[in-house]
Amino acid sequence: MTLVAGVDSSTQGTKVVVRRADTGALVREGRAKHPEGTEIDPEHWWTALLSAAESGLLDGVAAIGVAAQQHGMVALDGDGRVVRPALLWNDTRSATAAADLVTELGGPKAWAEAVGTVPVASLTVTKLRWLAEHEPDNSRRVERVLLPHDWLTWRLTGCGEAVTDRGDASGTGYYAPDRGEYCPDLLRLAFGREVGTPRVAAPFEPGPAVDATGLPPIGVVSAGTGDNMAAALGLDVRPGDVVVSLGTSGTAFAATDAATADPSGQVAGFADATGRFLPLVCTLNAARALTAGAAMLGVGLEEFDALARSAPAGAQGLTFLPYLDGERTPNLPDATGRIDGMTRANLAPPNIARAVVEGMLCGLADAVDALAGEGVPVRRILLIGGGARSRAVRTIAPQIFGRTVTVPEPGEYVADGAARQAAWALAGTAPAWEPRLAEDHEAAPVPEVRDRYAAARESLRSAVA
Numbered sequence: 001m002t003l004v005a006g007v008d009s010s011t012q013g014t015k016v017v018v019r020r021a022d023t024g025a026l027v028r029e030g031r032a033k034h035p036e037g038t039e040i041d042p043e044h045w046w047t048a049l050l051s052a053a054e055s056g057l058l059d060g061v062a063a064i065g066v067a068a069q070q071h072g073m074v075a076l077d078g079d080g081r082v083v084r085p086a087l088l089w090n091d092t093r094s095a096t097a098a099a100d101l102v103t104e105l106g107g108p109k110a111w112a113e114a115v116g117t118v119p120v121a122s123l124t125v126t127k128l129r130w131l132a133e134h135e136p137d138n139s140r141r142v143e144r145v146l147l148p149h150d151w152l153t154w155r156l157t158g159c160g161e162a163v164t165d166r167g168d169a170s171g172t173g174y175y176a177p178d179r180g181e182y183c184p185d186l187l188r189l190a191f192g193r194e195v196g197t198p199r200v201a202a203p204f205e206p207g208p209a210v211d212a213t214g215l216p217p218i219g220v221v222s223a224g225t226g227d228n229m230a231a232a233l234g235l236d237v238r239p240g241d242v243v244v245s246l247g248t249s250g251t252a253f254a255a256t257d258a259a260t261a262d263p264s265g266q267v268a269g270f271a272d273a274t275g276r277f278l279p280l281v282c283t284l285n286a287a288r289a290l291t292a293g294a295a296m297l298g299v300g301l302e303e304f305d306a307l308a309r310s311a312p313a314g315a316q317g318l319t320f321l322p323y324l325d326g327e328r329t330p331n332l333p334d335a336t337g338r339i340d341g342m343t344r345a346n347l348a349p350p351n352i353a354r355a356v357v358e359g360m361l362c363g364l365a366d367a368v369d370a371l372a373g374e375g376v377p378v379r380r381i382l383l384i385g386g387g388a389r390s391r392a393v394r395t396i397a398p399q400i401f402g403r404t405v406t407v408p409e410p411g412e413y414v415a416d417g418a419a420r421q422a423a424w425a426l427a428g429t430a431p432a433w434e435p436r437l438a439e440d441h442e443a444a445p446v447p448e449v450r451d452r453y454a455a456a457r458e459s460l461r462s463a464v465a
């Protein structure tokens, strides 16, 4: 029995799955947490990977792939040491740098045409500008910039050649997914000079063997990819499927044959891990809005869930804007959250819990609309990520999205996608893995919840403009 492994090194933790290469059946899995914060020494990802893989988890594995949170800036000096902790996708300090870069290139349309995406603080290119402006000494030492998954793959393979894939590269802001090329002019614009970038491997290219102390011998390391691209691969998405992932970030994305270039900046025109494209909308506030809501009410996630389900649709008039960590879509990095519509009659824990779930989902329903506005067909919504484990989320989602919501059985779809990439790289052909079980959730739409949310969002937007 040939085994393959997939790693998901996401914002809050590392998950590792080991699956059969022929059927995709789950054999074993491991996990470890990452420290809190929006900057982190990449060494923590490495120790989390070793810890998730301890007790022989990877013994007998023939190939491994790594998927990780997108966009993080891992800046290395000439000796391959990090010059500072990695700045993560959810670190908003480069928001001014993003706005400056948009202006300097000639506006949002120029960026959409160049790289498919209008930079916001999440993109690596804006973090390079921030580094150049705020930390000149560190900046002078930078020889190479990698993404989190590139760095982990490089460590796994003994720090030889650094490789990436077109999916993760497309989230840098200095790689054009439609042309399949880096854009040295944009690196110079952002950083004042060019820096080394990893080679972009072909989809499913088999890489070298694992060469790292603390791990067993594994013959093939695939190129890896960004976590959203890996989830698309793990779910084997088809035309018409839109994935909504409720992790630390909220994302809505689809795999398409044509590249997108949205000058409004809502839809990022990423590439996927298979040679296609992955238009994607990302919010900064998803599952952690639920944990913050539960903490505010002084209850655990299960009780929070029960409270939300006990309140009527619309939370008796409460509307929650979930911008607890600022927001990326809409681009309001300095925004804060808000609860509107409070009265003596409706200010009760069930309504607050319900409003938090509804508000978080409304942000993702806007994301699905933005994809549709770019011509992405929406025939099925697939709900995944930690937040999809909440029963309240699963039952309220069809009311907010106004359509059937399909929830695949709980699982680690990012790590699964990385494992599938590894199996594909090993065999040279697509593995025919069994489709995963899924449950359809239906409910009558409640459009007034989205109408109230839209009014609150626009009122906040005009207040900060």
Ligand SMILES: Nc1ncnc2c1ncn2[C@@H]1O[C@H](COP(=O)(O)OP(=O)(O)O)[C@@H](O)[C@H]1O
Binding pocket: 010, 011, 012, 013, 246, 247, 248, 249, 287, 288, 290, 291, 301, 385, 386, 387, 389, 390, 391
């Ligand atoms: N039953 C649940 N209800 C609500 N949130 C949950 C539940 N289970 C997990 N979560 C949340 O999901 C998040 C982790 O989801 P995950 O998709 O693994 O995120 P990431 O990939 O960003 O690390 C955590 O914030 C966790 O609190």
Ligand SMILES: O=C(CO)[C@@H](O)[C@H](O)COP(=O)(O)O
Binding pocket: 010, 011, 012, 068, 069, 070, 071, 089, 122, 171, 226, 227, 228, 247, 248, 249, 250, 251, 280, 282
């Ligand atoms: O920035 C994005 C997508 O553009 C995020 O989706 C990150 O890739 C982090 O993902 P999670 O930790 O939420 O899975």
